[in-house]
Amino acid sequence: MTLSSQDVLKAFARIRVFQRGEQRAVHKPLLILLALARTAQDAPRMVAFADIDAQLKALLGEFGPSSAAGSRHYPFWHLATDGVWQLDGPPDFLQRPPAATPNLGELRKLHIAGGFAPAMDAALRRDPALRAQLAHQLLDAHFPETLHGDILQAIGLDLSTPIADDAATGTRTMARRDPRFRERVLRAYEHRCCVCGFDLRIGSVTAGLEAAHIKWFQAKGPDIEANGLALCALHHKVFDLGAFTILPDSYSLVFSQHVVAGEASRSMLLGFHGAGMIMPQSKDYYPGGEFLRWHEREVFKRPGRSL
Numbered sequence: 652m653t654l655s656s657q658d659v660l661k662a663f664a665r666i667r668v669f670q671r672g673e674q675r676a677v678h679k680p681l682l683i684l685l686a687l688a689r690t691a692q693d694a695p696r697m698v699a700f701a702d703i704d705a706q707l708k709a710l711l712g713e714f715g716p717s718s719a720a721g722s723r724h725y726p727f728w729h730l731a732t733d734g735v736w737q738l739d740g741p742p743d744f745l746q747r748p749p750a751a752t753p754n755l756g757e758l759r760k761l762h763i764a765g766g767f768a769p770a771m772d773a774a775l776r777r778d779p780a781l782r783a784q785l786a787h788q789l790l791d792a793h794f795p796e797t798l799h800g801d802i803l804q805a806i807g808l809d810l811s812t813p814i815a816d817d818a819a820t821g822t823r824t825m826a827r828r829d830p831r832f833r834e835r836v837l838r839a840y841e842h843r844c845c846v847c848g849f850d851l852r853i854g855s856v857t858a859g860l861e862a863a864h865i866k867w868f869q870a871k872g873p874d875i876e877a878n879g880l881a882l883c884a885l886h887h888k889v890f891d892l893g894a895f896t897i898l899p900d901s902y903s904l905v906f907s908q909h910v911v912a913g914e915a916s917r918s919m920l921l922g923f924h925g926a927g928m929i930m931p932q933s934k935d936y937y938p939g940g941e942f943l944r945w946h947e948r949e950v951f952k953r954p955g956r957s958l
């Protein structure tokens with residue numbers, strides 16, 4: 652069976668991700684991206700779970716919520732029910748009901764292997780542009796743009812093949828972003844970083860200052876001031892990586908115990924631990940508690956340092 656590019660993109664767009672409430676569902680996308688990178692590197696189609704276990708753990712630790720790495724074997728098993736993935740192992744073991752997720756030890760001990768279904772694999776292997784499209788589709792649907800480069804780097808996927816904006820494929824169903832979000836958020840914060848006060852302009856243009864979503868756009872965080880923060884590029888990046896969060900009652904900055912900073916970076920990061928953020932010019936724009944709590948729960952690398 653030969654699949655067209657559109658067949659492949661649609662099949663992956665239909666994959667069910669666990670989105671109970673507003674939990675981030677990054678397990679399947681990260682596993683698919685990892686498998687995609689293997690395809691690009693011409694690695695064998697099937698790979699034993701034990702052989703990518705460490706890499707999955709590291710990926711989920713870096714780009715997933717606090718406890719994600721502990722359930723890293725779920726997508727390896729459950730992706731098979733989405734029709735894009737195939738499992739290999741003792742037949743009686745593979746025949747257990749899909750809901751009966753095996754544990755990490757079973758997957759390792761029984762040498763369970765997984766890989767893209769043959770038709771998917773063939774289509775992805777022969778077409779670098781399709782791999783790039785699929786990677787962008789997954790990144791756009793599940794991660795903010797600030798992290799796309801980091802994720803691609805971490806999985807070792809090079810998307811040097813240029814891709815056109817493919818709104819025509821019908822695979823991108825996300826709501827469009829409000830183009831004025833950035834402008835409104837920067838104005839609310841008087842064009843300065845709410846952590847460090849950074850307010851550089853190049854000529855008359857604000858530079859290196861970004862409007863961050865507290866609750867990610869990918870998690871249906873709205874494009875409103877109360878869900879926005881003006882952050883310099885550095886603080887935006889580490890905020891999206893969960894290095895710090897903001898307490899909803901006191902608006903104090905709390906850094907993660909995982910953050911290690913030497914002398915030079917200390918003043919730019921840990922120096923702000925416990926400090927109050929720089930507030931927006933009107934109370935109407937204060938960060939919403941529900942959004943800050945989402946960030947603390949789904950992004951922040953717990954535990955926090957004590958205040």
Ligand SMILES: [Zn+2]
Nearest residue numbers: 844847883886
């Ligand atoms: Zn800053």
